[in-house]
Amino acid sequence: MSKLNYSMLTIFILIFLFVNSSNAEVVHQERSLYRNILVDDQGDLRCLKFNVRTTKTNQSCFYKTAPQRLVFNYTKLLFSGLLLIEQPKSILIVGLGGGTMSNILQQLYPTSKITNVEIDPAVVKVARQYFGFLENQAVSSVIQDGRIFIKRALIRKQQYDWIILDAFNGDYIPEHLLTQEFLQEAKDLLSPEGVLSANTFSISDLYAHESATYKEVFGDFYNVRNYKNSNRIILAAKGKLPSIELINQRAKKLQSRLTPFNIDLLKISQQMTPISIEQDWPENTKLLTDQFSPANLLN
Amino acid sequence: MTEQQTQPKWQNPFIYLLAFCSGFCIMGIELLGGRILAPFFGSSVHIWGSIITVFMLSLSFGYLAGGKLSTQNASLKKYGVIFVLAGITILPVALWSTTIMEVIFLNIEDSRYGSLLACAALFFIPTIILGMISPYSVRLLVTDRDKSGQIAGKLYFVSTLGSALGTILTSFYLVLFFEVNSIIMVFSSILALLGLIAIVLNKSVKSVSFSTVGVVNE
Numbered sequence: 001m002s003k004l005n006y007s008m009l010t011i012f013i014l015i016f017l018f019v020n021s022s023n024a025e026v027v028h029q030e031r032s033l034y035r036n037i038l039v040d041d042q043g044d045l046r047c048l049k050f051n052v053r054t055t056k057t058n059q060s061c062f063y064k065t066a067p068q069r070l071v072f073n074y075t076k077l078l079f080s081g082l083l084l085i086e087q088p089k090s091i092l093i094v095g096l097g098g099g100t101m102s103n104i105l106q107q108l109y110p111t112s113k114i115t116n117v118e119i120d121p122a123v124v125k126v127a128r129q130y131f132g133f134l135e136n137q138a139v140s141s142v143i144q145d146g147r148i149f150i151k152r153a154l155i156r157k158q159q160y161d162w163i164i165l166d167a168f169n170g171d172y173i174p175e176h177l178l179t180q181e182f183l184q185e186a187k188d189l190l191s192p193e194g195v196l197s198a199n200t201f202s203i204s205d206l207y208a209h210e211s212a213t214y215k216e217v218f219g220d221f222y223n224v225r226n227y228k229n230s231n232r233i234i235l236a237a238k239g240k241l242p243s244i245e246l247i248n249q250r251a252k253k254l255q256s257r258l259t260p261f262n263i264d265l266l267k268i269s270q271q272m273t274p275i276s277i278e279q280d281w282p283e284n285t286k287l288l289t290d291q292f293s294p295a296n297l298l299n
Numbered sequence: 300m301t302e303q304q305t306q307p308k309w310q311n312p313f314i315y316l317l318a319f320c321s322g323f324c325i326m327g328i329e330l331l332g333g334r335i336l337a338p339f340f341g342s343s344v345h346i347w348g349s350i351i352t353v354f355m356l357s358l359s360f361g362y363l364a365g366g367k368l369s370t371q372n373a374s375l376k377k378y379g380v381i382f383v384l385a386g387i388t389i390l391p392v393a394l395w396s397t398t399i400m401e402v403i404f405l406n407i408e409d410s411r412y413g414s415l416l417a418c419a420a421l422f423f424i425p426t427i428i429l430g431m432i433s434p435y436s437v438r439l440l441v442t443d444r445d446k447s448g449q450i451a452g453k454l455y456f457v458s459t460l461g462s463a464l465g466t467i468l469t470s471f472y473l474v475l476f477f478e479v480n481s482i483i484m485v486f487s488s489i490l491a492l493l494g495l496i497a498i499v500l501n502k503s504v505k506s507v508s509f510s511t512v513g514v515v516n517e
Contacts, residue, residue, distance in 0.1 A: 033344045119343060145341025148410055155405070176337035290338045291478035297471075 028130060032122030039130045045071070048098045048126065050169055059169060060098030060131065067132055068104065069262040074199055074231035075100060076263045080224045081162055081197040082254055083247045083269055084237055088112055088161040092153075092189070094146035094177070095167035096123055099133025104261050106139050115160075116141040117149045119167075119174075147176050150185050159191040165198040175293040178210060182290075183217040190238040198234040205298040208281035210234075213288045220276045224268065241274065306442075307504060310375070314436050315457045317382065317493050321432045322461030324486040327469040328389065329354050331479050332422060335392065339400040340414035349414040350422075357423045361430015368431060369438035376501035378439060381431050382494025386487045388425040393483040396421055429490075433458060 027046070028039040038049040047061040061071040070076050078101065082088075089112050093101055096118035105114055118124050121143045127133035135141060142149060146167055153160075163186055167177055176182060186196055196218070200210060211234075214221055218236035225232040242250075251269035258265050288295065332350045333342070340346055368377070391399070400417045407413040436454050441447045473482050 119341070145343050145410070147338060148341045151339070151404065152408075174342050175334075176342060179338070181338060289478075290334075291480055292474075293334075294475045297475050 028126065030122055030126075032120050034120045034122075037122055037126055039126060046130065048123075048131065060100055062098060062100055062131060068107065068260060070100065070104065071262075073226055073229060074233065077224045077226065077231065077233045077268060077271070078164060078166070078197050078199060079258060079263050079265065080222070080233060080235055080268050080272060081164065081195050082258075083250045083265070083272075084195040084222075084235060084242060085161055085193060086250075090158075090160045090191075091115070091162045091164065092117065092150075092160040093164045093166065094149070095165065096127055096133070096141060097166065098131035099127035099141075100131065101164060101166065102139055102141075103132065103134055106134060106136075108257065110138070112138065114139045117144055117146050119143070119145050146174070147182055147185070150182075150189055154185060154189055158189065159194070160189055161191050161194050163190060163194070163196045165196065165200075168200055173206075173295045173299060175288075175295040176290065178206075178213065178288050178295050179293050180213050180217055180287050180289045183213060187217055187236075187238055192239060193237075195235065195237045198236075200232060200234060201230055201299065203230045206295055207232075208285045209288050209295075209298060211275070211279075211281045212285040215275065215279075216287055220274060222272045222274055223278070224272050226271050235272065244274075247272065310500075310504070311440055313497070313500070314378070314439055315454070317378070317497065318432060318436045318454055318458040319461035320489060320493055321382070321385070321429055322458035323465035323468075324385075324389075324490055325354075325358075325426065325429050325465065326462040327465040327473070327486055328392070328422070328425070328483065330466055330469045331474075331482060332418060334474070334479050335396055335421070336400070336414055336417060339404045340410045340417065343410065345411045346414050349411070349418045352415065353418040353422050354426055357426035358430040361427040361432075362434055364427065365431030366434035366438075369435045373435065373438045374501060375439065375504060376498050378432075378435055379494040379497030379501065381428060381435060382490050382497060384494075385425055385428040385432075386489075386491030386494060388428055389483060389487040389490070392421050392425070393480040393487070 024040040024042045026038060026040045028037075030037050035050045040047055040049065041064075044063050044065055045061055046064055048059045050059050060075075063069055063071065088105075088109065091105055091109075091112055091114045093105075093114065093116045096102070096116045099116065102114050102116050105112070116124075116139070118141060124133075124141050124143060128135075133141075146165070165177065165186070167174055190196060198214075201207060214234055214236060218238075220241055221234055221236035222241065223232055224235055247269055251265045255265050286292065329350060332354075333346060336346055336350070340349075365381070399420050403413055403417045403420065407416060433454065436458075437447070437451050440450045440454060469482065477485075
């Protein structure tokens with residue numbers, strides 16, 4: 001039944017995309033080392049797309065006349081991280097996309113240090129050229145594999161208050177960024193109060209394996225999702241997770257600051273479930289490790 | 300032409316089987332190389348550049364060495380020894396790869412050269428040894444100059460078919476059910492075991508040929 005529903009949904013999305021893309025104007029197209037990159041405009045909306053023919057194709061979109069207003073739900077959900085940390089002074093973003101996340105965080109916290117790590121040089125170039133990705137003294141981008149960046153940052157004894165993993169697109173999952181070993185490295189890179197947000201999936205077989213692995217490394221975490229699309233955000237902390245009450249307090253405090261970005265933090269705070277209350281995967285699920293990580297086969 | 304008479308019937312199919320298995324293992328190992336290197340060197344395009352370069356380079360040396368070795372009293376026993384050595388030299392990949400890669404990662408900042416060196420450290424020697432198998436197999440199989448091309452063709456067919464199967468089975472299924480190190484250990488055991496069987500069988504060939512012709516190519 002659910003499979004049928006899912007395929008129906010897919011067909012609708014495909015039709016929707018087809019109808020929509022017919023009036024889209026392609027602004028830029030290139031084949032990078034890793035993927036096909038496409039930038040197109042539909043009226044005011046500009047989107048970055050990878051590997052055109054799939055349903056999960058949009059990587060990043062923004063309104064040209066209002067670049068600060070976020071378009072995507074999952075990007076909005078990522079801001080739930082702010083409910084776990086008072087004032088992130090150093091932020092690491094793995095997976096640049098259009099650079100929207102970085103731009104907004106820069107406006108919110110102009111003095112915070114933001115480091116963007118992206119494997120594909122073409123994506124960085126496109127983000128600068130077509131999405132107004134801003135770099136300055138506080139905001140930088142590094143072209144490197146996320147795992148290597150984190151390993152090297154550990155050797156340099158760096159620390160980050162907030163690590164955002166946004167390196168997964170619908171087509172291919174970097175399997176070495178899902179393993180217990182990697183998550184441990186990311187956890188080690190967090191400051192004592194640090195938090196980690198990961199934009200991942202909620203529907204495939206991978207869900208259970210991924211959840212079990214995060215739990216093994218971080219203990220309890222929050223699932224953030226709106227059940228409208230297949231994304232879920234994992235929100236984990238190095239230390240203790242704050243209580244729901246504290247989270248609601250913070251949401252109220254920050255709400256007005258995030259409204260200009262089209263982010264309803266109060267609503268997002270309602271969409272957070274601690275896994276200590278709702279652990280919806282089997283207890284004996286196999287962990288993903290460097291030795292066992294068939295993520296793309298499970299997805 | 301005397302060899303033909305001394306060779307038991309099973310010898311040629313057995314050699315083809317061994318060549319098939321070595322082809323299977325080579326590509327299975329090469330494919331796992333990407334997985335093994337990723338934690339330290341990432342999944343950038345140059346990782347596969349390093350892996351394929353090292354494998355091609357060591358195979359080419361292996362062909363040369365195997366051909367040379369086959370001119371000096373070729374025997375099923377020596378052939379078996381090649382397999383046993385291949386099985387043994389693959390073991391460090393399962394046992395010490397993390398330690399080896401860690402040292403290289405700490406000393407080489409550029410992940411291109413880091414991955415190239417790590418790949419060489421892990422796979423260069425076993426792949427040279429595995430490369431020796433093809434020319435050596437040709438030497439053991441060919442008894443008639445007219446048929447040498449046909450036999451070489453058949454051998455490449457069998458071993459490359461093994462490679463294709465090793466690639467697809469490893470990437471589609473084995474990684475889904477087993478840990479990387481377990482798969483490597485199984486490859487290593489298969490190679491060593493086949494080598495030992497070849498060595499044991501060589502003894503029986505020897506005794507047979509002693510009793511019939513009295514000439515051995517050892």
